[in-house]
Amino acid sequence: MTTSSHSQILIVGVGGLGEHLVREALERGAQVSVLVRDRTNLEARLDAGTIAKLTRITVGDATDPAALDSAMQGIDVVISGNGAHKTMARRMAEAAKRNRLGKLIWPAGGTNLMSDDGVTPAYKAYGNSSFNAEAIYKAHQACIDVIxxxxxxxxxxxxxxxxxxxxxxxxxxxxxxxxxxxxxFVSYEDAAWVILEAALTNAWDRELIGAATEVNI
Ligand SMILES: NC(=O)c1ccc[n+]([C@@H]2O[C@H](COP(=O)([O-])OP(=O)(O)OC[C@H]3O[C@@H](n4cnc5c(N)ncnc54)[C@H](OP(=O)(O)O)[C@@H]3O)[C@@H](O)[C@H]2O)c1
Known part of the structure; x- marks a missing residue:
């Protein structure tokens, strides 16, 4: 499937990444709808002009099948702005399938990719890190598995x-x-570009993909 820039995109959860997904999708000429838990949070994230460009705003929880079905009416591709939430991953994937959407795009973590040798999960390279790479890997992998x-x-x-x-x-x-x-590290801006490219083309269908931004922060 190759979708056009006029595709109907649903973005679920408008936090840091979601805000940039909305802007990138509108910039590309897509029809953009959102599903959010709290309209006040949406209005804190996006200016009135951007909100006015949205095709539909559904207020509801992304674990609620009825809210998902309502938000997915007429949608081609759904993008999650939230990850590491197994129930949400399952319910969104089931709703995307039930409503015959072309694709679900989901954020996981860099540890879910394979190391450069192609066989070792990347989290194993972070064994001595200050963060618990295996726990992060497992939380994201559970979502990938249910999808x-x-x-x-x-x-x-x-x-x-x-x-x-x-x-x-x-x-x-x-x-x-x-x-x-x-x-x-990848900036929200670069992440949003890659995710919308994945939404509007079939370049990376059924793949795990990563991207990085070269900055000193
Ligand atoms: N930021 C990072 O460094 C990083 C790194 C690796 C992976 N990730 C993954 O990428 C995701 C997005 O990152 P982010 O920085 O944009 O996170 P964020 O700012 O916390 O945004 C998450 C958004 O998801 C929404 N949400 C959560 N549960 C929901 C539900 N049940 N129904 C509807 N909306 C729900 C939240 O809505 P409310 O406004 O209602 O709270 C929030 O707006 C993360 O969840 C994480 O799994 C992030």
Whole structure:
């Protein structure tokens, strides 16, 4: 499937990443709807002009099948702005399948990619880190597993740490790696570009992908 820039995109959860997904999708000319738990939080994230460009705002919880079914009416691709939530992953994947969407895009973590040798899960390289790489890996992997179980078409985006840097990198496309670690940091802006590219083309269907941003922060 190759979707067009006029695709109907649903973004579920508008936090740090979700805010940038909305902006990137609108910039590309997509029709953008959102599902959020709290409209006040949405209004704190997005200015009134951006909110006015949204096709539909559904207020509800992404673990609620009825809210998901309502939000997914007429949608081609759903993108989650929240990860590490197994129930949400399962319910969203089931709803995407039930409503015949073309694809679900889900954020996991950089530790879910394979190391450069192609056989060792990347979390094993972080055994001596200050963070519990195995626990993070397992929390994200549980989501990946339930998404795959439903049979829905998917792309799993696997970032290291994310935050905004205020701009998109000039050549973000060259920073994308398929199922291999890309780097420890990716900006929300670059992540949003990669995720919308995954939404609007079939370049990375059924793959885990990573991307990195070269900045000193
Ligand atoms: N940031 C990082 O460094 C990083 C690194 C690796 C992976 N990730 C993954 O990427 C995801 C996005 O990162 P982020 O920095 O954008 O996180 P974030 O700012 O915390 O955004 C998460 C959003 O998801 C929404 N949400 C949570 N549960 C929901 C539910 N049941 N129904 C509807 N919406 C729900 C939250 O809504 P409310 O506004 O209602 O709370 C919030 O707006 C994370 O969840 C994480 O799994 C993040």
């Amino acid at each position: 795959r179980e439903t049979g829905v078409n998917y792309v799993i985006f696997c970032p290291g740490r994310m935050t905004s840097v205020g701009y998109r990198s000039a050549d973000v496309a060259s920073a994308v790696r398929v199922n291999r670690p890309a780097g420890m």
